[in-house]
Amino acid sequence: xxESLFPNVNWESMWxxxxxxxxxxxxxxxxxxxxxxxxxxxxxxxxxxxxxxxxFINSIIAGIVNLFRSIPFIILIILLIPLSVYIIGTMLGANxxxxxxxxxxxxxxARMVEIALRxxxxxxxxxxxxxxxxxxxxxxxxxxxxxxxxxxxxxTVTAIALVSYTAMAGVVGAGGLGNLAYLEGFQRNNPDVxxxxxxxxxxxVAILQIAGDLATRVIDKR
Amino acid sequence: xxxxxxxxxxxxxxxGKVDAVKDxxxxxxxxxxxGVIGYSGAGKSTLIRMLNLLERPTDGTVTVAGNNLSxxxxxxxxxxxxxxxxxxxxxxxxxxRTVRDNIAFPLEISGVPKEKRMKRVDELIKLVGLEGREAAxxxxxxxxxxxxxxxxRALANNPKVLLCDEATSALDPKTTDSILELLTEINQKxxxxxxxxxxxxxxxxxxxxxxxVMENGRVVEKGSVLEVFHHPQEEITKDFVNQLSEPEEMxxxxxxxxxxxxxxxxxxxxxxxxxxxxxxxxxxRQFDIEVNIIQGKIxxxxxxxxxxxxxxxxxxxxxxxxxxxxxxxxxxxxxxxTNG
Numbered sequence: 001x002x003e004s005l006f007p008n009v010n011w012e013s014m015w016x017x018x019x020x021x022x023x024x025x026x027x028x029x030x031x032x033x034x035x036x037x038x039x040x041x042x043x044x045x046x047x048x049x050x051x052x053x054x055x056f057i058n059s060i061i062a063g064i065v066n067l068f069r070s071i072p073f074i075i076l077i078i079l080l081i082p083l084s085v086y087i088i089g090t091m092l093g094a095n096x097x098x099x100x101x102x103x104x105x106x107x108x109x110a111r112m113v114e115i116a117l118r119x120x121x122x123x124x125x126x127x128x129x130x131x132x133x134x135x136x137x138x139x140x141x142x143x144x145x146x147x148x149x150x151x152x153x154x155x156t157v158t159a160i161a162l163v164s165y166t167a168m169a170g171v172v173g174a175g176g177l178g179n180l181a182y183l184e185g186f187q188r189n190n191p192d193v194x195x196x197x198x199x200x201x202x203x204x205v206a207i208l209q210i211a212g213d214l215a216t217r218v219i220d221k222r
Numbered sequence: 223x224x225x226x227x228x229x230x231x232x233x234x235x236x237x238g239k240v241d242a243v244k245d246x247x248x249x250x251x252x253x254x255x256x257g258v259i260g261y262s263g264a265g266k267s268t269l270i271r272m273l274n275l276l277e278r279p280t281d282g283t284v285t286v287a288g289n290n291l292s293x294x295x296x297x298x299x300x301x302x303x304x305x306x307x308x309x310x311x312x313x314x315x316x317x318x319r320t321v322r323d324n325i326a327f328p329l330e331i332s333g334v335p336k337e338k339r340m341k342r343v344d345e346l347i348k349l350v351g352l353e354g355r356e357a358a359x360x361x362x363x364x365x366x367x368x369x370x371x372x373x374x375r376a377l378a379n380n381p382k383v384l385l386c387d388e389a390t391s392a393l394d395p396k397t398t399d400s401i402l403e404l405l406t407e408i409n410q411k412x413x414x415x416x417x418x419x420x421x422x423x424x425x426x427x428x429x430x431x432x433x434x435v436m437e438n439g440r441v442v443e444k445g446s447v448l449e450v451f452h453h454p455q456e457e458i459t460k461d462f463v464n465q466l467s468e469p470e471e472m473x474x475x476x477x478x479x480x481x482x483x484x485x486x487x488x489x490x491x492x493x494x495x496x497x498x499x500x501x502x503x504x505x506x507r508q509f510d511i512e513v514n515i516i517q518g519k520i521x522x523x524x525x526x527x528x529x530x531x532x533x534x535x536x537x538x539x540x541x542x543x544x545x546x547x548x549x550x551x552x553x554x555x556x557x558x559x560t561n562g
Contacts, residue, residue: 127314130274130385131328131375132303141330145318221359222317 008190013180018200020094021176024166025204028101029159035106036158037151039065040113041139047114051135065107073104074168081172097174101165109158116150117143149220156212160205167201177201223383223415224250224273229282231268231439242268243279244439250417250432255409255524257426257447258419259462260436266419269436270385273417274306275299287382304332307376311388313368315360315375321347322356324371328378346374350404366397373404377412384408386418390425402429423462427451431524435459448525452493452555466521476516476532480560485514485536488546491555492520492529501554502533509545511537532559 039061045051046058071079077100084096120143128142144151167178177197185194231243243265250256260266271277272284275291284291289302315324325346329339347356350370360368369389376384386405390398406429409416420426426433426447434444435458442456454460480487490501502513513533520529535542549556 121312121314123310123312123314124316126276127308127310128327128331130276130303130306130308131331131379132300133331134297134300137331141327142316146316148318219318222361 006192006196008184008188008192009196010184013184014193014196014200017175017177017180017197018204020174021163021166021170021178021201022204024094024097024101024169024174024176025159025163025208028098028105028162028166029155031098031102032105032109032158032162033155035102036109036155037113037144039106039110040117041143043110043114044117044143045139051138065110068103068107069111071104073100073165074171076100076104077169077172092173092175094175097166097169097176100169101162104165105158105162108161109154112154112158113147113151116147116154119150120146149216149222152212152216152219156208156216159208159212163201163205163208223252223287224248224256224417225283225285226272227283227285229269229272229284230280231265231272231277232280241439243272246282246439246441248434248441248444250415252415253409253413254431255405255416255418255429257430257433258417258436258441259421259423259426259433260419261421261458264436265439266436267387270387270417270419273383273385274303274308304328304379305381306383306385307379307381308385308387309369309372309376309389311391313360313365313372313392315368315371317360320357320359321352321363321371324360325374325378328375332379342378343374346378349377349408350374364397365393366400369393369397369401370404373401373408377408377414381414383415383417386416388420389418391420391422398425399428405429423466426462427466427521427523429524435462446525447523448494448528451521451523451528452491479516479534483514483534483536485512485534486542487516487559488533488535489557489559490531490533490549491557492531493553493555494526494528496529496552496554499552499554501549501552502531504552505535505545505549508548509537509541511535511541511545 042061043058043065046054046061068076080100080103081091084099085091087099088096090096124142124146125138128138133141166174166176167181170176170178170180171182173179177200181194181197184190185197226246226248229243229246230241233240233242246269258266258269268277272279273286275284279292282292287305291299291302294302316327319327322343325343326339329342334342347353350373352367352370352374355363355367360371363371390401393401402425405416408414418425418430430447432445433447433450434441435450435456436442437458443450443459450459451463454463476487502515505511505513513535516532516534518529518531520527535545546556546558
């Protein structure tokens, strides 16, 4: 039955591609979360009226973030090929796609982090200062916990964007479901392969969305 | 306990420079409740923020509990701040923490070990009357309960001074009263010095010992609450005092009555110890006049009660004159408002 509906699907390579997509997404989401929070914190804290106010550093970080956000991802991958080769040693495979994925997603997430931190009540920060809290305590005990629901829903949106980035990365040889759909499905004219790959990507996206919504709901005590 | 000397604060913004606080000198004694009243924009918020250096004064020195705060920076300033608690109009408690963890927060900052921390939190919860709500999140609390969390949090590190920034302005009148009672109780029980700013005169009347009135960044009048209520010097102070003793509609009805009555409208002001005297009885007995009571009100301050009574006095002008003289001899102020 399955054989006759999808005659051209090699289930073993389909599973392998799914694992690759999941792997690329997981690692890049994790790295984007950390890097994005660091960049977002720097953007926020060096902004006007904040504890590390510094126009110079702020405009440099903002410039880098805006630059990377403006470059279309498919072009960014190509531009970053030398970097991938330098770090990973090759331009093929799931690991080789990671630098481009992170460089594409982290600036995007950093802006979301900055917005989330701006939403934290200024009065709460003032209250912490009145208690004698240090800047480190304000960041880790006040800013990040108070912004957490927005940080989680932001990373959910970013993770879903990253799934589609992995598909694009697949086109230039990163492997995964995008690569399979393009090479096996499109170029060899096997629409059933494209269809199955698409459904699997949708499943991954649905899992991410549900997990993100659930986490936000548990954390948000407002 | 608190000394402010030659305090100025100037903000520089795009639209020019703003002198928020001008040449303020204040001395606040240990264990007293000191109120600062003013309309919004008078500089009182900036002033109270300079008491824990949330705002750094442009000139002048701030000394709290022997520490010259304005000379401190960084770590020393943070340590000094732990001796000064602060509560806020909008409570400013962390929604991501439970009541217990909110109160434990300043103890985490001051490095109190976990076990001692929890013990102290339990004491504080009892002190502010939040038993049974320890595990609740702020979103599950009423405004009054949130302010109680704020107070417990401010008291956690056994501060010497408590600063209250419009602490009751976001609360309804009944809750305001319960919070004011709690503050008075803490002041008496712990001997804590309290500085509060407000735009509501009844807050000053109810709990403060001394008051400073601010207008356009300056302290225009200061003194004991009873004295300021009794002899307001400045226009703005009179405004604030009248807010309390003469609501608008009362003024209107008195004016209406005054037009239809003949006689003199007189306002008596009774101070400490005089509020219980049978003045009206004496007036009728001793003088050939009619006394028509229009309205009366008695208020309590921390220094004792004071009362106001408006009456029409009807009779021969000379007799009324000597009646008024008699009243003044009794130590009660008499102010003739209209001649009928």
